[in-house]
Amino acid sequence: xxxxxxxxxxxxxxxxxxxxKRRMMCLNESTLDPFEAIKDKIIDKMKDxxxxxxxxxxxxQLYTKLAEYAEVEEDQLVFGNGVDEMLYYLFxxxxxxxxxxxxxxxxxYFDYKSYCNAVGLTIKxxxxxxxxxxxxxxxxxxxxxDNCKLxxxxxxxxxxxxxxxxxxxxxxxxNTDKLVLIDETYFEFSxxxxxxxxxxxxxxxITRSFSKAFSAAGLRFGYLISNADNIVQLKKVMTAFNxxxxxxxxxxxxxxxxxxFLAHTAEVxxxxxxxxxxxxxxxxxxxxxxxTNFLLLSLADKTKQLFDFLQENDIALRDVGAxxxxxxxxxxxxxxxxxxxxxxxxxxxxxxxxx
Ligand SMILES: Cc1ncc(COP(=O)(O)O)c(C=O)c1O
Numbered sequence: 593x594x595x596x597x598x599x600x601x602x603x604x605x606x607x608x609x610x611x612x613k614r615r616m617m618c619l620n621e622s623t624l625d626p627f628e629a630i631k632d633k634i635i636d637k638m639k640d641x642x643x644x645x646x647x648x649x650x651x652x653q654l655y656t657k658l659a660e661y662a663e664v665e666e667d668q669l670v671f672g673n674g675v676d677e678m679l680y681y682l683f684x685x686x687x688x689x690x691x692x693x694x695x696x697x698x699x700x701y702f703d704y705k706s707y708c709n710a711v712g713l714t715i716k717x718x719x720x721x722x723x724x725x726x727x728x729x730x731x732x733x734x735x736x737x738d739n740c741k742l743x744x745x746x747x748x749x750x751x752x753x754x755x756x757x758x759x760x761x762x763x764x765x766x767n768t769d770k771l772v773l774i775d776e777t778y779f780e781f782s783x784x785x786x787x788x789x790x791x792x793x794x795x796x797x798i799t800r801s802f803s804k805a806f807s808a809a810g811l812r813f814g815y816l817i818s819n820a821d822n823i824v825q826l827k828k829v830m831t832a833f834n835x836x837x838x839x840x841x842x843x844x845x846x847x848x849x850x851x852x853f854l855a856h857t858a859e860v861x862x863x864x865x866x867x868x869x870x871x872x873x874x875x876x877x878x879x880x881x882x883x884t885n886f887l888l889l890s891l892a893d894k895t896k897q898l899f900d901f902l903q904e905n906d907i908a909l910r911d912v913g914a915x916x917x918x919x920x921x922x923x924x925x926x927x928x929x930x931x932x933x934x935x936x937x938x939x940x941x942x943x944x945x946x947x
């Protein structure tokens with residue numbers, strides 16, 4: 593007899609299967625390790641944080657600092673173990689019945705589906721077209737269904753790296769009263785945010801991450817911005833003390849030293865544009881520039897061979913080819929100068945020999 597929720601039995605467990613290679617250019621991580629960059633500060637601050645306690649002043653300090661950075665009020669914020677945990681809580685809070693669903697464009701961040709599945713919320717998709725254009729009419733039509741509880745916009749989108757226009761975002765917000773999530777995980781790369789619309793649209797929710805520009809994927813820290821009432825509702829489904837004091841302390845240190853991480857982000861953007869320009873010179877290769885820390889590539893029917901060749905050369909990329917419009921596409925995370933140089937060199941070598 594199956595002892596868990598019926599529709600779990602057929603579901604697959606979330607399993608991130610990533611090869612361990614010398615040059616990890618597959619998960620949109622940073623090469624700057626916060627613990628190396630600001631170790632003394634972290635150790636110093638940890639001296640006032642007593643891990644025998646459930647809570648400490650660091651929580652209040654982190655809310656204050658994060659509100660200052662995000663330019664919102666403290667009661668408009670809540671934080672979690674990465675954006676992922678924020679998504680999980682949000683999906684839990686909106687699910688009304690087995691008929692409830694969220695709508696998102698596709699392809700988009702894969703784990704929207706994983707966490708919707710996890711909490712028993714269906715997810716419906718509106719496919720992007722071949723040029724990654726968003727069909728807003730189709731999206732709004734699905735959203736109009738009574739059972740639609742949440743509209744998800746990934747901006748910039750992963751894996752296409754593209755932004756919706758402001759006009760598109762406003763059209764969506766002006767034509768629904770359902771909750772609208774704008775996932776701004778790559779905000780520091782795109783510099784586009786809709787947080788100023790939170791005072792106008794009470795249904796708007798924004799998520800941001802410390803995993804990308806703040807270089808701290810392994811820290812697991814992300815936050816959600818909305819109006820104070822929505823934050824209260826979300827807190828009703830959250831576990832108590834969901835973020836450990838050590839994580840909060842490191843997040844606070846990162847914010848206090850954010851100039852280091854934001855300077856690194858600026859460098860990654862520069863590297864991304866350089867890698868893009870160098871790859872553009874290869875006529876056989878399709879390369880898509882983005883508003884993120886990754887690029888999208890396709891070498892038509894040789895893409896899989898290129899992917900394998902790079903793996904054999906100790907470079908891990910991400911195969912994003914599952915969606916029909918992404919067939920034969922791979923994603924490369926911009927890395928250190930050395931990694932980027934070797935990567936471009938190896939792509940050139942492959943094209944010279946095999947195309
Ligand atoms: C669009 C998007 N949203 C959310 C996440 C998850 O972020 P976090 O590491 O903060 O959980 C990612 C991670 O790659 C992402 O690309």
